[in-house]
Amino acid sequence: MTDPQIALMMLGLFIVFVFLGFPIAFTLMAMGIGFGYYAYFDEGRMWRSFNRLTEDAGWWDQTSLWVEGFFNNRIFDLFVNQTYTVMSNEVLTAVPLFLFMGYIVERANIVDRLFSTLNIASRNVPGSMGVAALVTCALFATATGIVGAVVTLMGLLALPAMLKARYDPSFASGIICAGGTLGILIPPSIMLIVYAAASNVSIVRLYAAALLPGLTLVGLYLVYIIGRSILQPSVAPKPTKEDIPDVAFGKLMGMVLTSFLPLAFLILAVLGSILLGLATPTEAASIGALGGILLAFIYRAMTWQRMRESVYLTVRTTAMVCWLFVGSYTFSAVFSYLGGEHIISEFVQSLSLEPWQFLILAQLIIFLLGWPLEWSEIIIIFVPIFLPLLAFFNIDPLFFGILVALNLQTSFLTPPMAMSAYYLKGIAPPEIKLTQIFSGVMPFLVCVIISMALMYAFPQIVFHLPEAMYGK
Template identity: 80%
Template sequence: MSDPQLALLMLGLFIFLVFLGFPIAFTLMAMGIGFGYYAYFDPNRMWRSYNRLDELASSWDSFSLWIDGFFSNTVFDLFINQTYTVMANEVLTAVPLFLFMGYIVERANIVDRLFSTLNIASKNMPGSMGVAALITCALFATATGIVGAVVTLMGLLALPAMLNARYDKSFASGIICAGGTLGILIPPSIMLIVYAAASGVSIVRLYAGALLPGLILVGLYLAYIVGRSILQPSAAPRPTRDEVPDVPFMRLTFMILTSFLPLAFLILAVLGSILFGLATPTEAAAIGALGGILLAIGYRALTFQRLRESVYLTVRTTAMVCWLFVGSYIFSSVFSYLGGEQVISEFVRGLDLTPLQFLLLAQLIIFLLGWPLEWSEIIIIFVPIFLPLLEMFGIDPLFFGILVALNLQTSFLTPPMAMSAYYLKGIAPPDVKLTDIFKGVLPFLLMVFLAMAVVYVIPQSVYYLPEVFYGR
């Protein structure tokens, strides 16, 4: 078997093991080291150690020499160097800080106040409770970036209120599931940080480029909610005074000042400091983490137990991301050394694709990968396979990254593996069936595809803000 064939076997075996349920990070490392041992095997280097066995009298010395001979392989040096490189990556330093900000904000009891305020403020709009739920999801998802936490918390808070207000079960479920995924697209997104580390694209340009597409997607969601509420009033009845009471203007203003503005100010302060060059993403993430603590203190929600939980969850998630990077780097290095990337490049070149056809093929593959895999695994493992091909088709990695970020919304919304639907089903009332949730997310899935089409047709929606802030 030739080296390129061995590389393809390595990739196929990895995918097979992932579908069997093996931990992805450790599978990557095991596959990389296993195949890398063969790829970098140097018999002269190993036998130089073994030839000294006759000189040794002690069996322990002989055993130690056997061990040294076994580990005298370049793949172990590669593994150590890649581990150190990942842990010293300054871009990834922002990940634990943004995660901590999200976990501490999640525990600050902000969401219930925010949803109540927006529900009262928008009560005269068609589908007012749905609009309030989506905006709350968008703000909370942007602040946390943790899809499961947003969907679960909003499912406990907003879904019962919408069902009590006689909203259609699938419509209400779809709003929460779609809104909860927005945090992986709208800055400050952890996904974009991971993509920047994997691709070498400037994180500040990615943040600027993702802002307008994120707002376009939110606008399409809102347009669908309001439009359906007008065309099908039974799906989203107008609230009664008992459901949403009248509140004096001054009291409503105070509610907005104490619920909406603090969280919005925190997000804008973090994002603005990055976009205007006042702070690096890592420094801005530190500001956000401190701001999250101050918000929790201000809302009298900071306890030692919540602080400990936030730190624990931050460390656990950060470790998962870092070890995924380590495994991906060792896997991709061995895969490339065996000639796997060259095989894929020659295969794609032989297809004689246009740039549009390549983009459609790449996005289709990422869409399908979103069924069994999390976004972090797709970005760290599979997106780097496409990156060397972008130059061949004249595609900007910045533009490609924004399309991927939009596409990854679908990984949480596409039945039968829509994870946001399963998050919601876990805490929804018994009469809300999984099929109801699947039915509700499908229109929002179409909105994602429409947003991707808009971005492709109007590429300035990606490039406008990066050019305004940083030039061409």
């Protein structure tokens, strides 16, 4: 077999192992080292150690020289260097800080206050409870960026309230599932940080580029919720005084000041300091983490147990992302050295695709990968395969990254592997069936596809803010 054929076999075996359920980070590292040993094998280096063996050498010396000879391969140097490169990456330093901010905010009892306030404030809007749930999801998802946490917490908080208000179970479930995924698109998004590290695109420009597409998607969701509530009032009945009590204007303003504004100010302070160049993403994430702790103390929700849980979850998730990067870098370096990247590039170029056709093909592949894989695995492992082809098709990596971020919304919403639906099913009342959740999610999936079509048709939705703030 030729080296490129071995590279393709390497990629095929990896996909097989993923579907068999092997841990992805360790599978990447194992396959990278295993195939890399073949790729970088240097017989001369190995025998230089073996030639030092003598007949009168003791068993310990003989064993040491054999071990030295076996490990005298450049793949081990590569693996160590890749590990150091990932762990010292300044962009990735922001990941644990943003995660910590999210976990602290999640445990600060802010979300229930926020949902109650928005519920009362929007009571005269058609589908008011659904609107309040979506806006709460959007703010909370933006602050945390953790889909499972947002869907689970909002499922415990908002779903029972909507069911009690006689909302259609499918409609209510779809709102929570769709709203919970917004955190991987709307800045400060951890997914965009990971994409920036993988593609070497400026994270500041990515954040600016993601704002309008994120708001566009939220707007489409709101149009659907309000529009369907007007056209089909039975799915979202107008709330009674028992569902949402009357509150004096002054008291409502006080509720807004104590629930909505603190979280909104924290998000705007973090995002604004990045976009205006007042702080790097890492520095802004540090401010956000400190702000999350202060909010928890102000709301009297900070306990030693909650702090321990937040630190543990932050370390666990950060370790997963970093070791995925280490495995991916090692795997991709060996894959490229064997000629796999070149043969894929040649194949795609031979198809004589137009840029828009390549974009659709790439997004379709990412859409299908979203069924069995998490967003982190897609961004770290598979997106780098497409990145070298962007220059050939004259596609801006910034534009491609925003399309991927939009596309990954679908990975959480598309049956049969819609993870947000499974998160919600895990805490929903027993009478809520998984098929009901799936049917409620489908209209929001259409909204995502419409938003992607708008990005294709009007690229300035992506480029306007970065160009206005930082130039072309």
